[in-house]
Amino acid sequence: MTEASVLDRAWGVHPQVSVRPERFGALLYHFGTRRLSFLKDRRLLAVLEHLGEAPTARAACEQAEVEPAALPAYEAALARLAATDMLEERTS
Amino acid sequence: MSVATPLVEHFAHGLDSPICLTWELTYACNLACRHCLSSSGRRDPRELTTDEAKAVIDELERMQVFYVNIGGGEPTLRPDFWELVDYATAHHVGVKFSTNGYRITPEVAARLAGSDYVDVQISLDGATPAVNDDVRGEGSYATAIAAMENLAAAGFEGFKISVVCTRENIGHLDAFKALADRYRAQLRLTRLRPSGRGADVWDELHPTAGQQRELYEWLLAHGEDVLTGDSFFHLAGYGESLPGLNLCGAGRVVCLIDPVGDVYACPFAIHDAFLAGNVRAPGGFAGVWRDSELFQELRGPQAAGACSACSAYDACRGGCMAAKFFTGLPLDGPDPECVKGHGEPALATVEPGTVPRPSGDHSKGVRPAPVTAVPVSLTPRRPDRACDESPLAGLDPIPSNALAGTDR
Numbered sequence: 482m483t484e485a486s487v488l489d490r491a492w493g494v495h496p497q498v499s500v501r502p503e504r505f506g507a508l509l510y511h512f513g514t515r516r517l518s519f520l521k522d523r524r525l526l527a528v529l530e531h532l533g534e535a536p537t538a539r540a541a542c543e544q545a546e547v548e549p550a551a552l553p554a555y556e557a558a559l560a561r562l563a564a565t566d567m568l569e570e571r572t573s
Numbered sequence: 574m575s576v577a578t579p580l581v582e583h584f585a586h587g588l589d590s591p592i593c594l595t596w597e598l599t600y601a602c603n604l605a606c607r608h609c610l611s612s613s614g615r616r617d618p619r620e621l622t623t624d625e626a627k628a629v630i631d632e633l634e635r636m637q638v639f640y641v642n643i644g645g646g647e648p649t650l651r652p653d654f655w656e657l658v659d660y661a662t663a664h665h666v667g668v669k670f671s672t673n674g675y676r677i678t679p680e681v682a683a684r685l686a687g688s689d690y691v692d693v694q695i696s697l698d699g700a701t702p703a704v705n706d707d708v709r710g711e712g713s714y715a716t717a718i719a720a721m722e723n724l725a726a727a728g729f730e731g732f733k734i735s736v737v738c739t740r741e742n743i744g745h746l747d748a749f750k751a752l753a754d755r756y757r758a759q760l761r762l763t764r765l766r767p768s769g770r771g772a773d774v775w776d777e778l779h780p781t782a783g784q785q786r787e788l789y790e791w792l793l794a795h796g797e798d799v800l801t802g803d804s805f806f807h808l809a810g811y812g813e814s815l816p817g818l819n820l821c822g823a824g825r826v827v828c829l830i831d832p833v834g835d836v837y838a839c840p841f842a843i844h845d846a847f848l849a850g851n852v853r854a855p856g857g858f859a860g861v862w863r864d865s866e867l868f869q870e871l872r873g874p875q876a877a878g879a880c881s882a883c884s885a886y887d888a889c890r891g892g893c894m895a896a897k898f899f900t901g902l903p904l905d906g907p908d909p910e911c912v913k914g915h916g917e918p919a920l921a922t923v924e925p926g927t928v929p930r931p932s933g934d935h936s937k938g939v940r941p942a943p944v945t946a947v948p949v950s951l952t953p954r955r956p957d958r959a960c961d962e963s964p965l966a967g968l969d970p971i972p973s974n975a976l977a978g979t980d981r
Contacts, residue, residue: 497689499665501590501637505583508592510639512667513689515731517592517639521580 587872640667674720700748841895878905
């Protein structure tokens with residue numbers, strides 16, 4: 482997986498992942514891998530909520546009003562979530 | 574973005590719903606382990622009915638509790654065990670259950686291997702029949718191994734072998750790991766607590782100071798390969814933190830529901846002093862979790878007490894609440910197994926006969942005690958960390974600059 486391409490691909494939250502909003506962001510639990518993850522930011526949760534419908538992760542970030550200067554941090558977070566199967570790439 | 578407050582602080586102040594919780598379904602057990610933390614043996618006639626248990630699951634689903642750690646007793650002895658497991662997973666509540674292996678036949682193993690939402694922990698407290706059976710009872714080693722064979726043969730990868738570390742088995746750590754590798758399982762080590770019948774054998778079975786050091790070094794060497802349920806954060810006083818959040822989740826992110834529906838701060842604290850309420854009350858489990866005075870107090874600031882002058886306090890946070898309570902130590906002082914050696918002198922000042930006894934005893938051969946409230950005065954402040962069965966088990970120390978983190 483090329484790091485730079487995460488933002489330009491289409492993603493969705495893995496169907497086996499449960500997302501629970503929290504004051505600090507959200508908790509994610511993957512029933513398949515039995516891993517617990519956390520989002521430390523409400524805006525990242527908003528990105529995830531747009532992810533399944535957006536043509537690219539970059540578009541989801543725009544919809545969630547992520548500042549351009551903050552994009553690299555969101556890219557890194559999304560890459561980490563993808564690497565642990567919390568996110569799944571969409572082909573359509 | 575607002576990342577000023579470290580995540581661990583949010584957890585320490587409590588979440589609106591637990592991440593997971595321990596749910597002991599029955600006090601009935603076919604074994605009589607000497608260190609049983611819930612003093613199990615006989616079923617309690619007041620245990621939750623199938624419908625009541627399902628109502629609890631409905632609540633957990635509404636609260637988005639990710640999974641329950643089901644235990645007992647031996648939970649598979651409940652005639653409705655599989656019905657409840659199916660009900661929970663159908664309602665998006667994952668199940669991880671602890672068993673001595675007695676009911677893990679090839680058929681059951683095949684069924685378990687087919688479910689993504691059910692995980693199994695086989696209890697084993699010695700890598701030889703002699704050491705294991707001394708604590709867990711004759712034949713229990715063979716039963717556990719047979720269960721592991723069945724799970725492995727069915728293709729269930731990654732089930733857990735769950736070991737309570739004792740003076741007798743610290744020398745078996747490598748053998749436990751080899752056993753886990755052999756069955757493509759994962760090793761899980763947890764701390765012996767003086768809870769339940771564990772109070773009676775703690776002096777005899779808790780690891781020596783030298784063994785604690787050995788365990789610490791071994792855990793550091795094996796890192797995230799071995800699960801600990803955040804059990805050993807009192808060992809962080811040696812210098813380095815072990816993998817995990819090093820947080821006491823009691824009443825903050827975890828709790829215990831016992832077979833009769835009583836809600837306790839943690840599975841090692843079955844005593845009226847840590848009883849928050851009962852799921853049968855009008856507010857149900859959610860009401861207890863959100864409103865109980867005890868849990869509110871645990872989510873407030875905690876004082877270091879006698880430990881405040883110690884350089885290790887920031888690492889160990891005074892250790893485990895339950896370990897202190899059931900050895901008669903004040904909650905705002907050192908852990909009985911304090912790695913700086915403050916436990917021994919503190920224990921020496923405990924007056925015989927003043928140590929609190931666990932509230933219920935369901936051991937076979939013991940008459941049920943009359944149900945009476947035991948008046949206990951609590952120190953107003955509890956230590957800020959401690960526990961096991963933490964869902965945080967395996968959470969990474971959180972990189973402060975990351976937006977997302979993952980456990981392991």
